[in-house]
Amino acid sequence: MSKSAAERRTRKRLVTRQTISDVATRLFFERGFDHVTIDEIAEAADVGRMTVFNHFPRKEDMFFDREQEMRDVAFAAIQTRDAGTSPIQALGALAHRLIEQPHPSYPLFGGTYLFVETALASESLKARARQMRDDFVRALADVLADAVNRPRDDPDAHLAASLIASVWSVAFTQAHELFGRKRDTNEASRIFLDLIDRGTVGIGAALAGTAYI
Amino acid sequence: MSKSAAERRTRKRLVTRQTISDVATRLFFERGFDHVTIDEIAEAADVGRMTVFNHFPRKEDMFFDREQEMRDVAFAAIQTRDAGTSPIQALGALAHRLIEQPHPSYPLFGGTYLFVETALASESLKARARQMRDDFVRALADVLADAVNRPRDDPDAHLAASLIASVWSVAFTQAHELFGRKRDTNEASRIFLDLIDRGTVGIGAALAGTAYI
DNA sequence: TACATAAATATACTGAGTATAGAAAGCAAG
DNA sequence: CTTGCTTTCTATACTCAGTATATTTATGTA
Known part of the structure; x- marks a missing residue:
């Protein structure tokens, strides 16, 4: 299971990223982009604040993801x-x-x-x-x-x-x-x-x- | 001298504004827009930091003034x-x-x-x-x-x-x-x-x- | 088990912009 | 000239995005 094992880290990383993106998008749609802070997103996604910036260098990147x-x-x-x-x-x-x-x-x-x-x-x-x-x-x-x-x-x-x-x-x-x-x-x-x-x-x-x- | 007197306040305001704009423009040209802080501009123009924002709501407004x-x-x-x-x-x-x-x-x-x-x-x-x-x-x-x-x-x-x-x-x-x-x-x-x-x-x-x- | 690496995090910082209250200067009228 | 009103200026304290850096934790490999 070396291949699957080798990719577990990558998969987990993508899961974390997707979780942040989903949580952020929901908050943006609910309350408007400008009324959601990075701290709130980190809190709601249950990750550290720096993890958010780790995946999305700018706040806008969580919105325009495609x-x-x-x-x-x-x-x-x-x-x-x-x-x-x-x-x-x-x-x-x-x-x-x-x-x-x-x-x-x-x-x-x-x-x-x-x-x-x-x-x-x-x-x-x-x-x-x-x-x-x-x-x-x-x-x-x-x-x-x-x-x-x-x-x-x-x-x-x-x-x-x-x-x-x-x-x-x-x-x-x-x-x-x-x-x-x-x-x-x-x-x-x-x-x-x-x-x-x-x-x-x-x-x-x-x-x-x-x-x- | 009522007319001139009545406008002194306005004139002084415009002088302050122009001073800030001139100082800021010079600094921007010398060192690049991103490497000049509002604090430095206020200092160089010899005004308070809030006075800068009073005349120019955004930093960019000091550059695009026309x-x-x-x-x-x-x-x-x-x-x-x-x-x-x-x-x-x-x-x-x-x-x-x-x-x-x-x-x-x-x-x-x-x-x-x-x-x-x-x-x-x-x-x-x-x-x-x-x-x-x-x-x-x-x-x-x-x-x-x-x-x-x-x-x-x-x-x-x-x-x-x-x-x-x-x-x-x-x-x-x-x-x-x-x-x-x-x-x-x-x-x-x-x-x-x-x-x-x-x-x-x-x-x-x-x-x-x-x-x- | 031991070592290496990537991901996540904690802490502390910078700098633009906001809110607010108060000081200073200009101005008009008595 | 002094009293009172308005405008401009300023000091203080805050919010929030983004950066720098070091450390911890999880994962993968030998």
């Missing part, structure tokens, strides 16, 4: 696109696919409502979300440049990446707000795809003549 | 545009005007190099800059909607505002980086206007058929 997954879905769509499909087209197609058959790591509107509202209620969480978006844009610029064999500092790659993030961000925000007003997933999906499609057209025009379109 | 002015330049360009000129066109024209005859409140590249590098070296300052951008996008959406007599929650206004912020942000960042590499203001200006122009075309395509183009 950053990487969403990012990977987008990058995979670009990297595994069919020959003859441009990166921009591939991302537009991804949006439609996500609406038709939602990805488990990428839930939309109804499924994210409480999560998004909790995030929007906290300046710290909004700040962290903006930072994540920034990091995403940087990484996306690299992926785009690689995808069409251009240097990573190609200004067009950065323009494309930034515009894509804007379009997705506005589309999601508007769909979320519409869902909040009407509680209608279909209508939210419609405005989401409409904004994505019009944005995609715009990005195509801005990048016309380059390899990204 | 947010509003830049915002006003952009909004004025939209609101005072000629009849027959669309908001998007007016902002495109503003970019060219700023390059030809730089606005005192809106210096570009060379004039902002140290300022920008200092901001980029600090996570707190970058976070504040992102927040300012977010606020700007929200306000810009309102100005755009008002300018073409559309409701302020018009999704198109938000799409336009977000795309504009992206384009300007990328254009400025790329120009700044190019200036850092080559120390050539002309080349920086060229890439800035090129990205603005291509972005403007893209925004026009995304918003085709609306009143914003």
